[in-house]
Amino acid sequence: MTEESNSSHMVCDVYRDMHPFTYFYYLVFMVGFFGSCFALWAFTRSDSSQKCTSIYLINLLIADFLLTLALPFKIVVDLGIATWKLKIFHCQVTAVIIYINMYLSIIFLGFVSMDRSLQTINSSRLYQVQKRGFAKMISAVVWTLVLFIMLPNMLIPINDIPERDIVGCIDFKKEIGRHWHVLSNFISLAIFFNCSCIILISNFLTIKRLYRHKDCDEFLNIKQALVQILLVTAGYVICFVPYHIVRIPYTLSQSNIIMDCSLKQVLFFAKESTLLLSVSNLCFDPILYFYFSKTFRTKITKTFSMKKEVTAV
Template identity: 25%
Template sequence: MENCTEDDDILAKTLLLGISIPTFILGLVLNAMALSVFCCFWKKQTKTSVYMINLALADVLLLLSLPLKLYYSITKAPRLLCSFIESLYFVNMYGSIFIIVCITVDRYICIRHPFEGRANQSPKWAILICCFIWAVAWLCSSPMYVFHEEDNFKCFHNMSEQAWSTPLIVSVEIFGFLIPLAVIVFCSAQNIWILQNHKSEAKKKVEGNGSLRVIIINLVVFLVCFTPVHLAICLQYLVRQHVIVDCSLKQIISFFIQVSMIIANLNCCLDAIFYYLAAKEFREKTHLKKVVELCPVFKPCAA
């Protein structure tokens, strides 16, 4: 029965290499560019710039873990090294999720209460919130170091039964995905409603600057990148709890969880679209505008 879920899948490995390598290269270039703009050229640090710096940093760290993840998912490695790679990967994925939530809430406050929101742009609270997110993410990743019962194995495989315990998986699904999703959907829906129905000059200006487009793209990217991986975790939990026992279905779920993690990694590149649309300084200090204007797909965003 174990071999049923452990069989090597050539298609999954091909997709992993074919998508992860371009994601790694493009993501590093775009996020390194973003960090240089936000840290060196941003005229005045604000809450938004602090959140974006931390989001780009999380993306870079996750991308740096990808070569290790690729190599040690097909080659055996010491338990401590594997645990560190897995911890690094998931810390930065969930760090990204919660920083995106913070950006969404901050944008909601600025649109809902434009004067108070723009008057309170001190980065102090954003720095404290980001420090808290990083501390909690690393703390919650500590169980990774006890999730493997043997030494020298393939990373992201051979997880112990503790890793698939009901309290842990329920906590990951609720606090790591469903609550952030609810906050983002609520704030995005409220922002869209406000921008569509309140046509004051101030809000017209905000809408004209592309806020509506930014909100929709941010929501779609979050849904596309993070919904499949959490659905896959839920399905794999059912496999480990012996609720799903059919061999062919197990193989499909095993393939799906690998593909969903590849899709989640794409968020590291797609965040650059968010930077371009949301941050004036990012547009001014990079040459992406020329690329966007030349590419027919992005012409509506170049306006």
């Protein structure tokens, strides 16, 4: 089965014309890296008494740093200048890290949205859910779950195939690795759909509650909060929904259930295009930190106000 699939990949070359993507990945890497470093500096110098939302955002920041470590390897491989060993390392390690970041981002965005919604309820029954201890515990569970799903894609032994110019990561996988790859894809899709429901429902309920107070004296603050939530929802939909629409048919093409070469090429191009959108959440997250973390926002505001004062003096 492995030899047949490898030969089909050699006949049907879907891994071409990757250069245009590398320029966008490089831009995302630069913006995301400096944004994440700035966020790390702000969080480490903020007040240690962080709320539930800040803990989720810090976990999101850690996931973003993992992505910044993985992107340079993908850029080098897509440019076609990587050595054979580097290609193997990318397929076995850094490509998996990209997906670890994606699903950690999706899950923690779900918790941030849910926590934001709970803050508008102010129910004593839900007080325990909004404690720092609960946030730390659920964060540990999330990391364990995502790593349990993704790490076998790193650890399962791969095929020792002859060195060649055009190769896809799926070509390195043995039969058991291919089966786990398909299984982990469908588990990841289930995570995405569940988290999407949490995010959309939580944000809808928050908008509904805030809109009830549109006639009060604090309308400007409420309007600003509504805009923030709508921006977060739009950013989530743009970054993650297109990729997961393409994911199922692309996985079927990897498993040779879809055999048509031209369709495989279209699906691969669609996968790479939508994966780029997903990775662009690296640029979006620093904006999220500013809007959803009061400690982060306060630190940024104080820093820039101090710089203005020094300049004026």
